[in-house]
Amino acid sequence: MSDAALLFDVVREAGELGLGLSRKKNLKHWTKPDGSHVTEGDLAINALFEQRLRAARPGDGWLSEETPDDPQTRMAHDRLWIIDPIDGTRAFLEGRREWCVAAALAVKGRPVLAAVFTPRHDEFFIAALGEGATLNGARLLIPDQASLEGAHIAGNRKALASLAPLGIAADPSGSLPLQLRLAHVAAGRLAGAVSIGKRNDWDLAAGELLVLEAGGRVSGVSGEGYIYNRAEPWQQGLVAAGAKRHAALIDALNIQRTP
Structure with a gap:
């Protein structure tokens, strides 16, 4: 098989x-x-x-x-x-x-x-x-645009708070697990998913490939790609969206985090 x-x-x-x-x-x-x-x-x-x-x-x-x-x-x-x-x-x-x-x-x-x-x-x-x-x-094919205005973005409250001034439609999806957030991004039900902090590999790997193969991008909050099978099985944060919106989210998150 x-x-x-x-x-x-x-x-x-x-x-x-x-x-x-x-x-x-x-x-x-x-x-x-x-x-x-x-x-x-x-x-x-x-x-x-x-x-x-x-x-x-x-x-x-x-x-x-x-x-x-x-x-x-x-x-x-x-x-x-x-x-x-x-x-x-x-x-x-x-x-x-x-x-x-x-x-x-x-x-x-x-x-x-x-x-x-x-x-x-x-x-x-x-x-x-x-x-x-x-x-x-x-x-699955992710509809994509660069604008964040009105974009339905799911994530933890810390990440969403930093994006709030940009007019996103924030969805603090505490009840929606990470794999489903990623699957919903791939299916176009969410415009993006964001999270700040360590996220375990088993919460990300399958959903990451769904998003990538639907035409999107997934990375840590600084834009770094994921590498699995390292000594510590976790990644630093999550940003998932269509390619244009992913770039806009990365820019926005890093601008907000700059002192």
Whole structure:
């Protein structure tokens, strides 16, 4: 089975598993030392990825939010699977719709395959390097312009506050996980997504490829591109949009941050 067929099959299966568990009464859940939530659904989906995807590609590297990381072993591989069993665990736990399963394959630090599945909406976003991005089979292409006036931009409050004087339509999407913000940018539902601070690789890799293959750009807040499979599995901030609007957002954010 090809990498793409394997990834897409497992992500869909994982989403269906999560959908069933999300309807379970008295779902077991815990709080991690960092204050974030984890449920038996996160762990069950992670186990499925381990059993299906990792077992099929034992020679590849592995990075998952719910698997203890071994940077030395991980970085020894050019190929890395980057998994977020459930992005939006709080929504999953509370019975809301805005959660997803996300996974990507990165080669030499860059994503080449991606899938983001939202079971409650039955929306399956996929992308392959050089082959475009689709939503349920329909090609995605980001509408793009340089103006930020009235642009629907999602992000954390710190980033949005610095853009407020430019007349954006701010969307403090605390309930929308990062992978879905990126998927919605790729689908043209959001004009952009911004965030200041460290963001984990598993929250970004799949969504980044969706945006890139839909004609957009993704970077840190200073415009630097992402490189995955480093010792510290996180990136410094997020700016995602169509190419022209991305440049305008980078300029605006850096002007606002200049003393």
